[in-house]
Amino acid sequence: MPLWSRFFGRKQAKEPASAPSEEHKGFHITPKPIREGSHYRIAARIEKEVAGVRRIYxxxxxxxxxxxxxxxxxxxxKARQVIDEQGERLFD
Known part of the structure; x- marks a missing residue:
């Protein structure tokens, strides 16, 4: 480890660029994989406007x-699967 890294810390790993969002049954899905070492954890943001309020999961x-x-x-x-199984109950 170089000397300057000890004083200023390591650079934080960047999150992978998210893919284009998509619509599924009225829900808005944005994939947001999380980098963990050399692997990526499956993650996404699911959004929908319910009764005039933007809900996020x-x-x-x-x-x-x-x-x-x-x-x-x-x-x-996985986000499409969760929407198919739970629908708006996802936000309860």
Missing amino acids: DLVRADTVATPEEARALSLA
């Missing part, structure tokens, strides 16, 4: 994958 799964592209694709798939 942050989905974070225990699953990790090796590439950010795979993490984005699986984040979208």
Whole structure:
């Protein structure tokens, strides 16, 4: 470890750029994989306007994958699955 790193700390790893958002059954899904070391945790933000109020649910799964592209694709798939199973109950 270089000497200056000891004084100023390590650089924080950047989160992978999020993929384009998508709509599913009136819900807005934005994949937001979380980098953890050399892997990426599956995560997404699910949003919907309910009774004039914007509701947000942050989905974070225990699953990790090796590439950010795979993490984005699986984040979208898991978010669609949660919406199909729970619908607006997701925000209760």
